[in-house]
Amino acid sequence: xxxxxxxxxxxxxxxxxxxxxxxxxxxxxRSTMLNLLVDGSSRPASELAHAAGVRxxxxxxxxxxxxxxGLVAVARxxxxxxxxxxxxxxxxxxxxxxxxxxxxxxxxxxxxAEAARLAxxxxxxxxxxGRLGVALTEAMAARGWLGDAxxxxxxxxxxxxxxxxxxxxxxxxxxxTTRACPxxxxxxxxxxxxxxxAVATRFLGAGWVARRSGTRGLVxxxxxxxxxxxxxxxxxxxxxxxxx
Amino acid sequence: xxxxxxxxxxxxxxxxxxxxxxxxxxxxxRSTMLNLLVDGSSRPASELAHAAGVRxxxxxxxxxxxxxxGLVAVARxxxxxxxxxxxxxxxxxxxxxxxxxxxxxxxxxxxxAEAARLAxxxxxxxxxxGRLGVALTEAMAARGWLGDAxxxxxxxxxxxxxxxxxxxxxxxxxxxTTRACPxxxxxxxxxxxxxxxAVATRFLGAGWVARRSGTRGLVxxxxxxxxxxxxxxxxxxxxxxxxx
DNA sequence: GGGACGGTTCGGCCGCTGCCGAACCGTCCC
DNA sequence: GGGACGGTTCGGCAGCGGCCGAACCGTCCC
Numbered sequence: 413x414x415x416x417x418x419x420x421x422x423x424x425x426x427x428x429x430x431x432x433x434x435x436x437x438x439x440x441x442r443s444t445m446l447n448l449l450v451d452g453s454s455r456p457a458s459e460l461a462h463a464a465g466v467r468x469x470x471x472x473x474x475x476x477x478x479x480x481x482g483l484v485a486v487a488r489x490x491x492x493x494x495x496x497x498x499x500x501x502x503x504x505x506x507x508x509x510x511x512x513x514x515x516x517x518x519x520x521x522x523x524x525a526e527a528a529r530l531a532x533x534x535x536x537x538x539x540x541x542g543r544l545g546v547a548l549t550e551a552m553a554a555r556g557w558l559g560d561a562x563x564x565x566x567x568x569x570x571x572x573x574x575x576x577x578x579x580x581x582x583x584x585x586x587x588x589t590t591r592a593c594p595x596x597x598x599x600x601x602x603x604x605x606x607x608x609x610a611v612a613t614r615f616l617g618a619g620w621v622a623r624r625s626g627t628r629g630l631v632x633x634x635x636x637x638x639x640x641x642x643x644x645x646x647x648x649x650x651x652x653x654x655x656x
Numbered sequence: 657x658x659x660x661x662x663x664x665x666x667x668x669x670x671x672x673x674x675x676x677x678x679x680x681x682x683x684x685x686r687s688t689m690l691n692l693l694v695d696g697s698s699r700p701a702s703e704l705a706h707a708a709g710v711r712x713x714x715x716x717x718x719x720x721x722x723x724x725x726g727l728v729a730v731a732r733x734x735x736x737x738x739x740x741x742x743x744x745x746x747x748x749x750x751x752x753x754x755x756x757x758x759x760x761x762x763x764x765x766x767x768x769a770e771a772a773r774l775a776x777x778x779x780x781x782x783x784x785x786g787r788l789g790v791a792l793t794e795a796m797a798a799r800g801w802l803g804d805a806x807x808x809x810x811x812x813x814x815x816x817x818x819x820x821x822x823x824x825x826x827x828x829x830x831x832x833t834t835r836a837c838p839x840x841x842x843x844x845x846x847x848x849x850x851x852x853x854a855v856a857t858r859f860l861g862a863g864w865v866a867r868r869s870g871t872r873g874l875v876x877x878x879x880x881x882x883x884x885x886x887x888x889x890x891x892x893x894x895x896x897x898x899x900x
Numbered sequence: 901g902g903g904a905c906g907g908t909t910c911g912g913c914c915g916c917t918g919c920c921g922a923a924c925c926g927t928c929c930c
Numbered sequence: 931g932g933g934a935c936g937g938t939t940c941g942g943c944a945g946c947g948g949c950c951g952a953a954c955c956g957t958c959c960c
Contacts, residue, residue: 428754430690434681437674439918446674457937470919472938482756491927491936501755508752510672511745512726563828584807588832683948701907714949716908735906735957902960909954917946924939930932 436481437509441466442474446497449484450506452537453628454496503537504587507604532651533621533630536593539608540615543651544632545593548611549603551645562590562603572611575643576618582610680725681753685710686718690741693728694750696781697872698740747781748831751848776895777865777874780837783852784859787895788876789837792855793847795889806834806847816855819887820862826854 436442441464448455448463461471475495478484485498497503533544540548552558557568564572564583572579583589583606591605603611615621620636623629632640632651640646680686685708692699692707705715719739722728729742741747777788784792796802801812808816808827816823827833827850835849847855859865864880867873876884876895884890 428687428691428750429684430681430687430750430753431684433753433756434678434683434687435917437678438682439678440673440675441918443672443674443678447672458935461937466918467920468937469921469939473918476938493937505749505752505756506672506674508749509674509677512677512749559828565828583827583833584803584809589827679947685948705907710948711950712907713909713951717948720908737907903958904960905956905958907955907957910952912950914949915947917944919944920942922940925937926935927937928933928935930934 432481433483433505436478436483439474440464441470442478445471445474445478445495446483446506449495449497450503450537451541451628452497452503452535454487454494456492456494458492460495497537500538507591507593529624530629533632535612535623535628535630536602536604539593539602539604539612540621540630541593541602542630544621544630545602547646547650548640548644549601552603555645558590558603562592562601564590564607572607575614577607577610577614579607579610582606676725677727677749680722680727683718684708685714686722689715689718689722689739690727690750693739693741694747694781695785695872696741696747696779698731698738700736700738702736704739741781744782744831751835751837773868774873777876779856779867779872779874780846780848783837783846783848783856784865784874785837785846786874788865788874789846791890791894792884792888793845796847799889802834802847806836806845808834808851816851819858821851821854821858823851823854826850 437446444464445460448460457471457475458468460475461468464471464474466474475484475486478495479486482498483502484495487494487496497506531542533540533542535541536545539545549558549562552568552571553562555567555571556565557571559565564579569579585606587606587609589605590603590607592601593604593608602608615636616623618635618639619633620639621630621632624631637648640650641648681690688708689704692704701715701719702712704719705712708715708718710718719728719730722739723730726742727746728739731738731740741750775786777784777786779785780789783789793802793806796812796815797806799811799815800809801815803809808823813823829850831850831853833849834847834851836845837848837852846852859880860867862879862883863877864883865874865876868875881892884894885892
């Protein structure tokens with residue numbers, strides 16, 4: 413409590429240096445790559461290069477830049493290198509930042525069997541996405557568990573606890589409790605944030621969904637189908653392809 | 657629910673275009689300016705130019721760029737123009753982003769009477785900062801109201817409600833409930849986030865602090881002094897200059 | 901009106917960086 | 931071993947962007 417420290421009291425303009433992260437986000441190619449990775453997926457450099465529309469050499473430079481900025485991590489698997497977001501903090505930051513830059517360019521890739529499976533149910537970083545995520549979010553909203561802007565209501569607190577979701581842990585997390593994830597189409601959103609992660613944890617723990625090997629894709633188990641109808645108010649068939 | 661939409665189900669790589677915001681953050685001068693504004697203050701272009709170490713003409717270009725990116729807003733007052741962050745979402749995004757770029761350059765400005773007043777108690781965007789903010793945060797932590805990483809505890813829920821803070825509203829906000837604001841020195845943090853805002857609202861509503869005209873500075877009223885000692889466990893004298 | 905002042909706009913310079921193709925390295929597989 | 935393949939490194943080019951000084955505009959004040 414000595415007076416010495418008072419001498420340092422200039423102005424609290426210390427702050428953070430945003431330039432490194434800013435530079436990393438500044439190039440369209442890097443932005444595209446990050447958008448591909450923001451769902452928590454891990455992808456080889458070649459795929460990211462193709463998606464960003466640049467040569468492999470250019471992509472390599474971008475990816476090392478992103479890694480230097482601490483935004484992505486790399487894992488060698490065989491002769492390829494898989495890139496993913498460095499940690500959940502990066503995903504959070506990008507999600508928060510995403511609200512500042514609403515313009516959403518749309519890139520459509522050709523339909524494939526795997527894409528169709530992912531469209532049905534998958535993990536988006538650490539929460540449920542795909543038609544499963546959207547249907548679940550809409551069912552919770554319809555029941556009054558989620559209010560405007562997906563805010564958790566008292567009814568939601570009770571309902572989710574009853575469904576076995578650890579709501580208290582989610583609420584006391586440092587992360588935002590609920591968040592609308594813009595990952596899907598421009599008009600549909602699904603629940604993200606700490607509560608979204610808690611819901612996903614419950615689904616996995618209860619065996620309602622299971623991970624498909626090596627992908628972020630999920631399969632809804634028979635028990636999951638029943639639970640969705642009985643516990644969550646999601647009608648059977650809602651997840652079918654035609655219902656997209 | 658027709659099948660038409662299924663045709664669009666390529667891959668959900670729509671996402672956000674981070675380039676605009678990224679570009680805005682990429683330059684050191686702009687980063688410095690934003691760091692000055694992240695506490696919610698409103699400052700004339702000349703001050704920002706001086707702080708960033710660039711000529712007024714250059715600063716003007718930077719500020720229009722920040723405004724174009726939607727990060728800052730401008731208000732004309734007399735013959736000068738005051739710049740501030742566009743909205744609370746920008747402050748949130750910068751705060752979240754700040755965790756990704758820990759390196760914190762330090763700029764010390766010369767001590768002034770006003771700076772000393774601000775060091776004592778001020779608003780940091782929408783929550784309490786300065787020695788008041790730090791002391792309050794530490795008192796809450798000492799009482800077990802805030803746990804690790806300033807997470808709100810059950811005791812905190814009860815204690816803050818008892819002190820008249822609208823905890824429920826803060827918890828159901830879309831913003832993170834609690835956050836450690838790095839705005840002060842590198843070693844002291846104060847409570848930010850939705851709960852920090854709720855605490856500040858309570859302090860202003862109860863008349864414990866009052867805004868000083870036209871600044872983000874606060875004066876602690878006599879009633880506030882009493883409330884700090886009785887309700888909040890902040891010993892008298894803690895806010896004195898020598899206690900910095 | 902006139903001068904001081906704060907801020908913006910304009911023109912020009914320089915450095916940085918994103919892009920590519922070519923060459924190189926390591927892994928996998930025949 | 932040899933070839934295919936994924937990825938990185940290197941050299942070079944082109945464009946963008948940050949910086950400045952000078953000129954211009956609007957406000958304030960004498």
